[in-house]
Amino acid sequence: MPSRDSSRRRRTSTDKEGAGHRSRDALRAAQMYYLQDLTMDAIARELRTSRSTVSRLLSLARQTGLVQISVNNPTERAPVLEQQIRRRFGVEAHVVPVADSVSDSEALERVAIQAARTISPLMDSNAIIGVAWGSTLSAVSHHLTRKDIHDSTIVQLNGAGNTQTTGITYASEILRRFGQAYGARVEQFPVPAFFDHAETKRAMWNERSVRRILDLQHRMTVAVFGVGSIDAGIPSHVYSGGYLDDEDLAQLAEDEVVGDVATMFFREDGSHRDILLNQRSTGPDLDRLREVRRRICVVSGETKINGLRGALAAGLATDLILDEASARRLVQLAADEQPGAPARLAGTSRADR
Amino acid sequence: MPSRDSSRRRRTSTDKEGAGHRSRDALRAAQMYYLQDLTMDAIARELRTSRSTVSRLLSLARQTGLVQISVNNPTERAPVLEQQIRRRFGVEAHVVPVADSVSDSEALERVAIQAARTISPLMDSNAIIGVAWGSTLSAVSHHLTRKDIHDSTIVQLNGAGNTQTTGITYASEILRRFGQAYGARVEQFPVPAFFDHAETKRAMWNERSVRRILDLQHRMTVAVFGVGSIDAGIPSHVYSGGYLDDEDLAQLAEDEVVGDVATMFFREDGSHRDILLNQRSTGPDLDRLREVRRRICVVSGETKINGLRGALAAGLATDLILDEASARRLVQLAADEQPGAPARLAGTSRADR
DNA sequence: CCCCTTTCTGCACGTTTGTGCAATCTGGTT
DNA sequence: AACCAGATTGCACAAACGTGCAGAAAGGGG
Numbered sequence: 186m187p188s189r190d191s192s193r194r195r196r197t198s199t200d201k202e203g204a205g206h207r208s209r210d211a212l213r214a215a216q217m218y219y220l221q222d223l224t225m226d227a228i229a230r231e232l233r234t235s236r237s238t239v240s241r242l243l244s245l246a247r248q249t250g251l252v253q254i255s256v257n258n259p260t261e262r263a264p265v266l267e268q269q270i271r272r273r274f275g276v277e278a279h280v281v282p283v284a285d286s287v288s289d290s291e292a293l294e295r296v297a298i299q300a301a302r303t304i305s306p307l308m309d310s311n312a313i314i315g316v317a318w319g320s321t322l323s324a325v326s327h328h329l330t331r332k333d334i335h336d337s338t339i340v341q342l343n344g345a346g347n348t349q350t351t352g353i354t355y356a357s358e359i360l361r362r363f364g365q366a367y368g369a370r371v372e373q374f375p376v377p378a379f380f381d382h383a384e385t386k387r388a389m390w391n392e393r394s395v396r397r398i399l400d401l402q403h404r405m406t407v408a409v410f411g412v413g414s415i416d417a418g419i420p421s422h423v424y425s426g427g428y429l430d431d432e433d434l435a436q437l438a439e440d441e442v443v444g445d446v447a448t449m450f451f452r453e454d455g456s457h458r459d460i461l462l463n464q465r466s467t468g469p470d471l472d473r474l475r476e477v478r479r480r481i482c483v484v485s486g487e488t489k490i491n492g493l494r495g496a497l498a499a500g501l502a503t504d505l506i507l508d509e510a511s512a513r514r515l516v517q518l519a520a521d522e523q524p525g526a527p528a529r530l531a532g533t534s535r536a537d538r
Numbered sequence: 539m540p541s542r543d544s545s546r547r548r549r550t551s552t553d554k555e556g557a558g559h560r561s562r563d564a565l566r567a568a569q570m571y572y573l574q575d576l577t578m579d580a581i582a583r584e585l586r587t588s589r590s591t592v593s594r595l596l597s598l599a600r601q602t603g604l605v606q607i608s609v610n611n612p613t614e615r616a617p618v619l620e621q622q623i624r625r626r627f628g629v630e631a632h633v634v635p636v637a638d639s640v641s642d643s644e645a646l647e648r649v650a651i652q653a654a655r656t657i658s659p660l661m662d663s664n665a666i667i668g669v670a671w672g673s674t675l676s677a678v679s680h681h682l683t684r685k686d687i688h689d690s691t692i693v694q695l696n697g698a699g700n701t702q703t704t705g706i707t708y709a710s711e712i713l714r715r716f717g718q719a720y721g722a723r724v725e726q727f728p729v730p731a732f733f734d735h736a737e738t739k740r741a742m743w744n745e746r747s748v749r750r751i752l753d754l755q756h757r758m759t760v761a762v763f764g765v766g767s768i769d770a771g772i773p774s775h776v777y778s779g780g781y782l783d784d785e786d787l788a789q790l791a792e793d794e795v796v797g798d799v800a801t802m803f804f805r806e807d808g809s810h811r812d813i814l815l816n817q818r819s820t821g822p823d824l825d826r827l828r829e830v831r832r833r834i835c836v837v838s839g840e841t842k843i844n845g846l847r848g849a850l851a852a853g854l855a856t857d858l859i860l861d862e863a864s865a866r867r868l869v870q871l872a873a874d875e876q877p878g879a880p881a882r883l884a885g886t887s888r889a890d891r
Numbered sequence: 892c893c894c895c896t897t898t899c900t901g902c903a904c905g906t907t908t909g910t911g912c913a914a915t916c917t918g919g920t921t
Numbered sequence: 922a923a924c925c926a927g928a929t930t931g932c933a934c935a936a937a938c939g940t941g942c943a944g945a946a947a948g949g950g951g
Binding site for chain 1: 565566569574583584603605609611617634635640652655656
Binding site: 224225226236237240241244 | 936937938939940
């Protein structure tokens with residue numbers, strides 16, 4: 186190995202160009218590491234820098250989407266659970282492997298990481314991406330990786346007066362992260378989650394500022410949301426965050442509501458007609474939502490199962506990302522209801538481990 | 539957390555299904571490692587196995603193409619060299635970063651690894667893939683990663699009587715590896731590289747067994763090849779492997795040949811008319827080759843530059859994978875010839891490091 | 892020109908990962 | 922039943938990797 190210390194500390198002075206030599210080095214390093222299988226140490230020597238810098242360059246390359254790692258789900262022999270869900274509910278399922286023993290919060294975290302990586306490839310240029318808020322989406326938003334697409338817009342799906350800061354990140358924070366990851370404009374929806382009076386909502390819905398958002402929502406090409414479930418052990422913060430008072434909750438019970446998507450409520454069979462609270466909610470009309478091309482639902486935790494079943498019955502999602510335990514439970518319940526179908530369940534829940 | 543240790547050592551007895559639980563575990567492990575960022579140790583605990591097994595599962599997952607890692611070359615601000623080559627020669631260039639200080643053989647190895655990974659995404663179902671042989675292709679063949687495509691065929695581009703085992707892997711070995719990686723049928727071309735008499739070739743070309751191969755070559759959708767260069771420092775073994783005698787070499791010189799692709803020769807300007815040896819060579823007609831949709835040329839080493847320039851002049855390739863030094867040299871030479879163009883060369887060769 | 896703030900770098904350390912080897916397990920055969 | 926060949930496992934060790942920290946460089950005002 187020849188001399189190596191001559192041209193060194195200059196480097197940045199030659200640096201002028203926009204993205205800089207940093208990302209160029211990151212590309213080089215990524216190629217050498219992921220395509221040529223060199224060690225970071227070897228790369229460091231070629232790049233005349235330290236191994237730790239290479240480590241950081243690679244980390245940058247992953248972060249900025251220069252490197253894309255995809256785990257291929259060979260569709261034919263896909264895991265049994267995903268096939269079953271697809272068949273029964275007509276949604277593309279992405280089951281996140283999580284052992285039953287991990288805590289709920291860790292499971293959420295892991296579903297969120299995998300969700301963030303699963304949705305990236307679904308995002309395209311010129312998209313209008315509707316994003317809800319809630320603990321699930323918040324977690325997802327933290328793990329998005331950058332993807333360079335152009336002229337896209339992130340639009341908030343439902344209002345969220347952050348009057349009651351419950352500690353979760355604000356809706357605006359979630360949106361900001363999405364916007365940053367995809368280099369997209371962000372359009373907030375500056376209304377409270379619920380109006381007190383349906384008339385106020387009607388009035389607001391005629392305001393130009395609001396109509397602009399509604400129009401964007403109308404032209405959405407992708408929607409990303411979680412679900413709330415009325416009986417969730419850790420109740421969706423819609424139900425516990427002070428948005429609804431006792432009277433509202435009683436009304437929901439009377440209307441047989443099982444859950445919500447973006448603060449729009451529905452029943453176990455998926456119906457949402459005559460649910461009073463929806464008249465005061467700022468979420469998107471569910472019939473309209475169903476027309477969005479790609480509707481991605483992220484769910485973690487068996488406690489949300491009832492809300493999820495309602496959402497599936499309503500046909501709100503085209504893609505479903507959920508943890509393994511919930512997936513199993515979902516299939517199980519469906520089989521119990523409809524025993525005509527091949528009842529290979531006990532076998533199933535073992536086979537896919 | 540419920541009981542957990544009941545069903546365990548059974549595992550393989552319940553195992554019957556084709557691919558088995560091994561690849562299923564590999565998929566799970568891959569998801570957890572690459573999509574959820576768990577450590578192998580954590581995965582091992584969830585899978586109830588040892589960390590080393592997880593390491594091996596992941597290695598399997600990468601090997602079998604379950605995990606796909608791609609390094610995204612953001613086309614707009616692509617490395618300068620690749621743009622320049624694209625503009626001047628009309629081929630899609632993939633420049634492999636290799637420091638000038640590494641040995642030729644190591645450079646070849648690294649170009650080969652990256653080439654193998656670069657061509658995988660280009661392979662599709664129902665393809666007919668023509669493959670040449672030589673030290674470059676041999677190196678590439680060692681690093682192919684599996685990709686599940688269906689009903690494809692690998693066809694040998696030119697004959698190679700392995701009468702003279704020079705130590706490099708036989709053509710058949712190269713083909714076998716390609717076939718295995720892509721799950722494709724392999725069609726060998728059982729003729730010597732060169733006939734002694736052109737008439738023998740004509741006769742053979744009417745044999746049914748040969749015609750079948752020629753027909754496949756005619757329907758090729760992808761071709762993969764290196765280049766030979768007459769004056770290569772480490773001469774392509776076509777020129778030194780005993781295939782050609784002194785008289786042949788003299789004839790090549792007289793015909794002003796600079797190099798070959800799949801044992802078909804051409805001149806610096808890309809022409810190949812009236813090159814006598816081509817009448818006795820078993821390689822594909824170059825005019826025909828040019829009609830193949832995707833023609834991938836892999837080159838490592840500046841010594842091949844003359845052959846490469848001829849091949850490019852002949853328009854034999856649509857995609858070019860080459861090491862950085864050669865790429866620089868290529869652009870340099872082109873600029874010298876045609877000084878009208880923006881002569882930003884000194885700057886260039888520095889800027890892209 | 893100097894000073895302050897921000898960013899970047901290499902080192903050192905602890906963690907994480909790959910792999911040769913011996914022990915074990917599996918399925919098939921005598 | 923006993924045996925054997927091949928595959929698979931966990932262990933132990935070495936190699937490779939990530940990151941907090943302190944110092945150095947770069948950029949931005951005054």
